[in-house]
Amino acid sequence: MNATTADIYEIAMGRWSRRLSRSFLDFVAAPSCGALIDVGCGTGSLTLAAATRYPKARIVGVDLIPDYLSEALLSAAENVSFETGDASNLPFGDDSFDTAFSQLLLNDLEGPAGAVSEMVRVTKPGGRIAASVWDRAGGLSFIRLFLDAAAVIAYPAGDELRSRIFDIPYQSEDALFDLWSDAGLRDVDTATLSIRMDFLDFEDYWQSLLGAHSLIRDFFNDLDPELAHQLRTATERSYLGGKDDGRRSLVASAMVVRGIVGE
Template identity: 40%
Template sequence: MVAYVATSAEAYERSMGRWSARLAEAMLDVLALPAGAAVLDAGCGTGALSAAISRRDGAARITGVDLSEAFLASARARVPAGRFMVGDVTRLDLPDDAFDAALSLLVLQFVPDRAAAVAELARVVKPGGLVAAAMWDFTGGFAFLRAFVDTVAATEPEGEAFRARYWSDPIGTPGRLSALLRDAGLREVAERDVVIRQDFADFADWWGPWAQGGQGIAGAFVATLPPDRLPRIEALCRRAYCAGAADGPRSFVAVARLATGRRQA
């Protein structure tokens, strides 16, 4: 079964990182972190959220944790003042009560034990500290990727299982993230949509990062396919992207669900 691949920061930026950066800004607009806060970026990836925090507040004390050393190298380059380390968000090698805020951007969909991850975020924040998690609404709000996954589910032997793996358990649908935060004992739990636009110059801009980079879930799926099937799949995906119109720019709405809560004081 295809899994999430995180081995090339450059390829990831072309496929998903550019949208993570846009969502990070929208997420911070909602959170309004205090000046000089100690912030954990749990599952920091290539550093999109850490970089956005640093741009807004040069005094913020940022710690990032991720499983991918390749992604961490990118995060360190983007935020030289930050502290970035290899680690598992379900077993953080960090002390209790260490942060003003613990944030998770686009991570929990891919964590096997989500409850453990949220419990760790709650553990490492100070009493009264903020915990926030955002995840794409794969089912109802991620049109650019749904166009791809529905195409391969209808045409490829492996496609239905691939779609089911991520779309049958949509942690970004309303109510799911907030339930995790409540179960972790957080208070003042709230949830809302955060919306961005994903703008593509043409079909090549949409398809190319998956076909050439092999990152994330879509790129990893494409990379496992036999080469002789790729031209047909590309042609079908082109039809899905163009939707009867000429190739050219497209702008898709992407919806993420953001849940926030505070540790008991």
Template identity: 70%
Template sequence: MRSSAADIYEIAMGRWSRRLARAFLAFVDAPACGTLLDVGCGTGSLTLAAATRYPSADITGIDLMPDYLGEALLNAAPNVRFDTGDAGHLPYETASFDATFSQLVLNDLANPQQALHEMQRVTRPGGIIAATVWDRAGGLAFLRLFLDAAAILFDGEGEALRARIFKVPYHDEDALLDLWADAGLSEIGTATLSIRMDFLDFNDYWQSLLGSHSLIREFFTSLDGEQAHHLQSTVRRAYIAGDMDGKRSLVASALAVRGIHAA
């Protein structure tokens, strides 16, 4: 039975983060033969995509959760190593990497500015520093199906849940640009990257949804049986959109930023 944090993440987000990784790496445009660092690598979606894209590069992934790294090691590539460590206190020498990047992490950190400072410290002058975050409010249709239904059906609590999940520091390209500019990075560029989330049926969607965010799981499991059934039925109606249950493809968007570490 799949129950670890890494297993839950893989069911809910791993397949989507792998799709996003390809688009993000094209945006980052890291040196093909360089030393690359993936900060907050999780189960290794971005790290391993970088290994495939840059087979001549030396790539390191670092994450605070050993459970995630255990999953990443199952698919380790010859040019990849994984370390355990904190994004706010990276265990590397100054100017160790040619490019440093992070996928879907900044909005979940207690101190993203400190993490960016550390990314700068370990990146060589002239190196690339980049990050991407989900556009939660405007770009995650699979979340909105649930959160809008919860807000309508359960007024106070549902509205509060939606507000908490959508309230993140970096919610648009301008916010990311300002973070990079305030840190003194140069040649800053931003983009919105889109992928498709393809679900086999409503049950596939529902399992991904419940694994996507702890607040969603906690909210749904706190409901009594009748409330839970009403909410799930409402979301199902939104998912099937007047058709039979089956495959659906929903758009998911992420916000990306890159800049150059000044010499």
């Protein structure tokens, strides 16, 4: 059976986004009732975590990829609904929600500011807007193991790949603060959250890595077989760290921002 887009995402990021959701919701500190929207909900990690935390709230998850929503619906809670929609053109009226949040989406959009503007539009005055993004260059060690090796072994293409993946709009808390402030939000606050990525063995790590970003998967699959073997071997040595294969726990960090919609 061929893996779906949702299957690949679950292996690569879904399990980690679920772990991040708990800390992110602590940071958001949304009201325990009312209406909440998860923009770019993917397979529903944050949406369903919010549904469990806020059983009296009405929660809507929105994503542009139907395959993700099909996966999310498999675990849907009674107070959750999912809709297909574009983060830059949300299918809801003004002031429809009390809280809007987005997890790990902004740096994958062509126009992040437009998505933030839409979250502000659909949120009531006094409501909360929050988002998280991975700290790719400094806080995703499981990707860095591979990209640093690729930059040396497959130079210059590997070096260019590393630059492309790390060249994202929001690479610091300050950049997120400015994005929220420019959107007219008040009481803006930022932080960095960390989780552990636990892998059963190198093969588990490798499958997660190849699903983590389409650029990584395409780059590796297009390599000359001998060069691909060298790169995988070098990455495996970094993962093993001179010890036998088995479980490893790597740190992953995400930057978060929140603010209040003005009157």
